[in-house]
Structures are given as C-alpha cells and as structure tokens.
Amino acid sequence: MKKIVIAAAAATACATSAQAGGFERSATPLGFMFEKGNYAELSFGSARPKVSGALNAAPSVTTGNVTKNYSTVGLAFKSDLNDQISLGVTLDPTFGADVAYPTGTGYPIAGSTAKLRGDTLAVIGRYKINENVSVHGGLRSVGIGGDVSLVNGGSNFYRATFNNDRDVGYLIGVAYEKPEIALRVGLTYASETKHELDASGFSAFAPGGVISGSTTVRLPKSLTLDFQSGVAADTLVFGSIRWVDWSVTRLDAPFANPPAPLPPVNPLVSYAKDTITYNIGVGRKFSDAFSGAVSIGYEKTQGIPTGNLGPTDGLLSLQVGGTYTHQNMKITAGVRYVDIGNASALKSTPTSTTGNARFAGNNALAFGLRVGFSF
Template identity: 75%
Template sequence: MKHTLIAVAAIAATATSAQAGGFERSTTPLGFMFERGNYVELSFGSVRPKVSGALIAAPSVTTGNVTENYSSVGLAFKADLTNKISLGVTIDPTFGADVAYPTGTGYPIAGSTAKLRGDTVAAIVRYKFNENVSVHGGIRSVGIGGDLFLPALGNYRANFANDRDIGYLVGVAYERPEIALRVALTYSSETSHDLEVSGFTAFPPTPGTLAGTSTVKLPQSLTLDFQSGVAADTLVFGSIRWMDWTVTKLDGPTLPVPFNDLVSYDHDTITYNIGVGRKFSDAFSGAISIGYEKHHGGNVGNLGPTDGQKSIQVGGTYTHQNMKVTAGVRYVDVGNATALSGDGNFTGNKAVGVGMKVGFSF
C-alpha cells in the first residue's frame, strides 16, 4: 500500500459537454509524475454518448441522437533526472465535440453538424524538496480547430483552421508515503486562439465566401487531487476541478446576432469526483468512484445541449513486475437541458465510456 496508487480509468470520458463542462474530454494527466522511477504510459478511451431532444411545443418532433461516438489516445513519459528532479512529457486529446443533428426529423436545425478538436502537449518538471513536499510546473502547447455546417442558416459552412497557443501549469503537492497520502493542487492558465475562417454562406446580409478570423479563449482551471489510505490496503481518492468556461466564446463570421453566438457559456463549472479503492492482492486492485457536476438551468447552446452530469465508474488495475494495466467503465447520466432559445427540451441523456491504460516502469 505504501507506494501503490489504486487507479481508475480516468480516460473513460463522457458525452460532449458533460465531463467537466464545456467541451473538455480529458484533463492533462499528472499522476504519472508521481510514479516511482522512469515511467511511460499509453492510454486508450472509447465513448458512446446518446443525447436527444424534442420541441417543447410539439413533442413528436424529435432530434434523434445528436452526438457521435468517439475515441482517444494519450501518451505520457517521465524520467528521473536526479533524486529530486523529474521531467515529464504528455500528449493528450483534451478538447473535442461531435454534434450531428440527423436529417429528415423536422427539427428546425436538422442537418446541422459541428466538430471541434483540441489537444495539449505539455512538458512538466517536478522538484522534490523532501519526501513530503514537491512542486511541479511546465509549459502547455494547446491546439484547437474545427468545422461547422448550419443548413437552416443559408447553408452556412465554416472551417476554423487549427491554431496553437502556449500556456503554463504550476502546482504543489504534499505526500505521506507511509499512509499513501497525497494532496496536489494544480493551476493551468488560459490560452487564446485566432482561428482563420474559410467557407461559404447564403445567409443575408452578406452572402458569399467566408474569410476572416475568430478568436476563442480556452479556460483556465484549478484542480485539487487527493488520496489517502484509510485502512489496510484501502484508499480513498477524489478531485475537485474548476474551469472558467465563461471566457470561452466562438462567433461565426457574418452571422447576425443572435445566430453568430456559436459557442458560449453562462456559468463556470466545478466537477467533483470521489471514490474508494481496494488492493486485493499484490497483483490486483479495484476501485469505484462517483462524479457530479451541477445543473445550472437556463438555455444552453444547440451545439452542446447538456447541462451538468452524474456518473459512476468502476475500474481495476493488474500489476505484473514492471507493467501496470488499468481498465474501467464509466456510466454518465447527462443533465437535462433546454436549447434552441428555449424551444427544445433535451432529456434522458446518457453516455458509456470504456478506457484502458498500460504503464511500464524502467
């Protein structure tokens, strides 16, 4: 138990706009920086979301499932340069959205599609003052881009070219290895992106070819991670994560108000997770955790028609010599939402995600 972190498959993500607010699909991993010795980790995830709605005034007019399945791959590597200094590199598919309203449903925005893709490449340094206290920090290269098609608005089609910006992260950790205690606080900075836009619109007052730039900010965040042994071979763990989503706004060039407001958020989000893990043998441990994100109410955007979430996740870790394999499944009750400027009601939404991590110490 002294050096064992009982893990769950955190890469088993959730539906669009439902994991940690906005369109975040995963957080930049930091747990690998606390592994003993040199370490490399490869992670996989696959998610099947189901988000659908209907017109409030005509419940028989439904959207069908507006979200698409997706998968992700991540990589992390850490090397101990000295007994006090470690260097890590991680590649993570942090942001994403896949929205596609089926055609032929009669819903006002049937046929609309949107995709966003964002990734984070981070270089992280950890310095240990002693066995108990350490600090970590580094730089983050964050990229974001996507495309959009809105047939109801003059076949408006826009491609947002990928743009990268440099941010940073900084944090501190306190550990008591004899009781498997670790508390870590990490801040990640905001990044700003100027996306070059190309496409076409027939929507007045300025039909024609699209050209220009849209600026979007990706939010700063503050994350508290904790774990502690509470009995022999038993661990309690969890996290609290705040994200400043109210700074994120993406406009569609030439579209008049209010149609130009493609992505925006009225509330920041705080996501809570807590769980318990148990080491059953030297080779196998298991864990179960629950998650919660507040339902705020009010109207949400048509390209992310969810509001809050509740989740449960079960995972297990198998360890053999220098190899550690973690797998898990997560079920998410995606929060109900009102979209289409108050005319569409999205209920009964859910997502199921599976994930696996394979790590090697050397």
Template identity: 45%
Template sequence: MKRVMIPAAVFAAVATSAGAGGIDRSGQGLGALFEEGRYMELSYGLVSPKVEGTDVAAQPTGDVTATYSQLAFSYKYDVNDKLSFALNMDQPFGADILYAATSPLLGGTIAKTDTYAVTGILRYKFNEAFSIHGGLRAQHAKGNIQLQGAAYAGLSGYNVQFAGDWAPGYLVGVAFEKPEIALRVALTYSSKVKHEFDTTQVFFPSGQITDVETPQSVNLDFQTGIAKDTLLFGSIRWVDWSDFKIDPIGFPGDGLVELENTTTYTLGVGRRFNEKWAASFSLTYEPKGTDPLVSPLAPTDGRYGATIGASYTMDNMKISGGVNYTWLGDAQPQTAGVGRANMTDNTLIGVGVKVGWAF
C-alpha cells in the same frame, strides 16, 4: 500506525469523462508525474453518449452525439533525486454534434471540434513532503460549425470553418505528500489557451481571424490510505468557461457558443487484494447550471456517474481498465433566448484501458 503505500494509478480507471456539453474531455490529469522512477503509460478510451430529445414542433432530434475515442500518452523520468520531468499528450476538448433531418427546427445543425495537446512538466521536490510543478503546453485545435433549421431563421445554412491552429499555454502547481499513509494532495492551475483561427464563412466575410480561448482550469487531486491496502481518492475540477466564446467577425448577436462555468467532483475508494490485483469504484457529480437554456452545440447540463476499475500488475507492467456509466442532465437547446427542444433521459457509456511500464 504506518500503512502500506499504494500508488494512486493502481486504482485510476481510464478517463471517460464528458464535462460541459461534452466539450471538456480529458480532465488534464497529471497522474504520471507522481509515479516513482522512470515510467511510461498509454491509454485508450471509447465513449458513447446518447443525447436525444424532441423539438417544440414535436419532432425527434435524433441522437445528436457521436461515439468518440480518447488517446493519451505520458512519459516521466527523474533527472536527479529532487527534479523530475514528464511529457503528456492528450485530447483535452472536443465536440461532435449533428441534429437529424427529422427536426424541422434544428435538423442539419453541426458542431465538430478536435484538439490535442503536448505538455512538458518539471517537478521539484523540496523534501519528502513538499513539491512544486510547472510546465508549458502546446495545443492544436480546429473546427466546423453549421446552423440549420427554422430555429435559426435567416441564419439557416450558415457555415464556418476554423483552420487548424497551434497556441501556447502553461500550468503551475504544488503538492503535499506523506508516503507512510499514501497521502497526496496536488493543486494545479492550467491557463487559458488563445487560438487565432483563419476563418471561412458562408454569408459573412472570410479570410478573417477569429479569437477563441479554451478555458483556464484548476484541478485539486487527493488520495490517502484509510486502512491497509485501501485508498480513498478524489478530485475537484473547476473550469472557467466565461471567456470561451466563438464569435466570428460579422456574425450577429452574442456569438455561436457560450457555456457556464463547471465544477466536477469525484470521490472513490480503491482496494489492493494482493500483489497483482486491485480494483476501484468512484462516483462523479457535476451540478447543473443556473439556466436550463443551453447552446444547441452543447446540449446537456450537469451529470452524475459511476466508474468501476481493475488493474493487474506483473513485473514492471501494469494494466488497468475501467467502465463508466453517466447520466447527463436534461437541457433545452435555444436560439434567440427561446427553447427549441427538450433533451431528456440522456446517458453516456465509456470504457477504457491503460498500460503502464516502470523501468
């Protein structure tokens, strides 16, 4: 029995994710690439994490995270009946950490990182079932880190500035579709992006270049109709943080930040009530790492959350909104392999809106 085709974007709540340490932010999704015809969308999300705890001197760290916003834009058009093109702009990675002066061990420690990326993607359809896609990404990044407090001993007061840098990357993928049951499975690999930052340091040589690789990743996205006007959807995202290391020339030890690999699972269901209204509910889970000790600059470990979304369609415009609540895993910020604080009972709230136009 054939089921009604339901576009996945009808049920996609605006991304309000926070991956490893809150650094993996956009998820690098490609939803617009699979929209029918010419299509454009603009999305905005506001994310408010709460990450706080007590250091081993029994003093509060304060809420070390700041509210941040996420902007994204996509444009897609069909070159012909087999070839299509999409342009994506997003903010894939970021950090905004500040420990309060109330903590004698970590107070004044700062991490600030901003990125944005522009990606051009081509998709070629062999037939109604199989297609391949690939493209090039240009990514800009910059950052600032300061280490402060007794936990850093002689390195307290260290500061490093990474000047803005553009660097290239790429993505490749394959998809299988069966439109009569709204089935689509898409697998996408995104490469590392290697930045070469002009670096200014306190205590150590300035005017040097610091190489930093943002991680390679694999996204598996799927959807399928399970009943009339009802869609099951989900994703698995694996991010390889093993080569993500911030280690300026002259800095002692193993560098400033190291993270464990992450795998994030999402599963949800969407329901279209009529030609105008639809809603969705999804759950997200990211297991904790193998080591409870984490970098003070990425002070969470694992997460699980829930998102509710709704959309309204009128003529050629679709407005979607979502609210996400996430529980962030407990973690112990460390220096020199010794836990310096306990971050517990931490959460994240995100809201977002997306407007799409088909024309």
C-alpha cells in the same frame, strides 16, 4: 500498500470524461509524474454518448441522437534526472465535440453538424523539496480547430472550417505526500489560452457568399485539487475537485447571423457560468497483482439555456475500474456511465432565459485502457 492502492485510484480516471463541462474531454494528466523511476504510458478512451431532445411546443418533433461516438489516445513519459528533479511530457486529447442533427426529423436545424478538436502537449517538471513536499510546473501548447455546417428548414445557409491554432500556456502546482499512509494532496493551476481561428467557407449572408475572416476564442483556465489517503489496510479513499472558467469561452462565426425574422445564430458556442466537477471514490487491493476502485462524479446543472451545438447541462456518473500489475507493467481499465443533465436549447435571442427545445433523459457510456511501464 502505496504502490498497489494508488494504482487502484487511477483505474476510474482511465475512462474518458464523456460530456464533462464545456467541451473538455480530459484534463492534462499529472499522476504519471508521481510514479517511481522512469515511466511511460499509453492510454485509450472510447465514448458512446446519446443526447436527444424535442421542441417544447411540438414534442412530437424530436432531434434524434445528435452526438457521435468518439475515441481518444494519450501518451505520457517521465524520467528522473536525479533524486529531486523529474521531467515529463504528455500529449492529451483535451477538447472535443461532435454534433450531428439527423435529417428528416422535422427539427428546425435538422442536418446541422459541428466538430471541434483540441489537444494539449505539455512539458512538466517536478522538484522534490523534501520527502513530503514537491512543486511542479511546465508549459502547455494547446491547439484548437474545427468545422460547422448550419441548416435551417432543410437549407444549408452556413459552412465554415476553422483552421487549427495553437497558443502556449502554463501550469503550476504543489503536492504534499505522506508515503506511509499513501497520502497525497495536490493543487494545480492551468492558465487560459487565446486562439485566433482563420475561417473559410460559405455563408448565405456574406458578400458573394464567401467567408473571409477570423474569430477569437479563449480556452479556460482551471484549478484542480486532487487527494488520496489510506484509511485502512489495503484501502484508499481518493477524489478531486476541479473548477474550469468556461464563462470566458465564446466562439462567434463570421457572417453567420441571418437577417430578421430568423433568430441570430451567434455565438456558436458560449457558456454563462463556470463549472465545478467533483469526484470521490474508494480503492481496494485484492491481491499482490490486482486492485480495483469505484467512484462517483457530479457536476451541477446550471439551468441556463445552452446552444444547440452543446445541449447538455451537468452530470452524475459512476466509474468502476481495476489495475493489474506484473513486474514492470501495469494495465488499468475502467468503465464509466454518465447520466447527462437535462438542458434547454434553441434560444430565440442571445439574451433569452428560456429555450424552446428540451434535451432530457440522456446518457453516455465510456471505456478506458491505460498501459504503463516502469524502467
């Protein structure tokens, strides 16, 4: 029971997160560390978000779809050094954002674009204290970089490339297992990282129009509670609660602010509150080879104006997936539909509590595939 049903629980986690809090696209995976024996997996994700809005004062002036489709690839490998100690490594496309406001819409910042990319390379160890209790921890090398191009009234007044920068953080956690009922509860903390991004490009407000400087951004710490338990023959309930400290994250661009009467641009990215994301679902074994799962996800809408480079707020999602097991191979596929929370954007001042644009009725569709081998 344990092997098949735990595979079912993994099915819905396979689909990429698609518009989770901040610009996180996935959390560093840890499930592979609990596989038996030596194990390797390759995962693919693809998301198709649709996010659009309109000016409150002129609802006929719309943005068009401002988000781009994207794909992700992840790798993980784990080896048992002995009966108590396991060592693993994972490469995960943790962070990302792709925003492009179509031209010709009449929206004030039509033609503006922004892209962020971040990944996590983690080396993780796990030590089994006894049959039920284990601890895990390791080091995380986190990278982040990107570029932005800002347009106002059809005029491009700012372009910048932020060179990729890496910082080392850590993760630490504990897990309790009761194999006879497929019970596992795990708690994992991941530390914050700090990045100094060198910027280069053009600004209409910099001396000579040339950008020369850097900006500091902190990527948030997180705390994740994962759980699963058998509740009947071949049936498993699973879920997670994840807190991410997004309120520490702020990205300012050197020489980005235009003089009055135009509104200030900075910060390019900032978040007023942290996020808590909930997921709960049920998995079921249908045969010796196939198991399936369905789950729902929820992230509260904060109701605070966002920046134009991330005009989403909260989510409600439905995930469906299945796992096929054959000898030492396990194939997991999942699909996720996300109802993206409404957001206000285009703030007039950094401290304003209202926005003059409304993004509503948005969604995303994500697909995921994971192939794992035990050996």
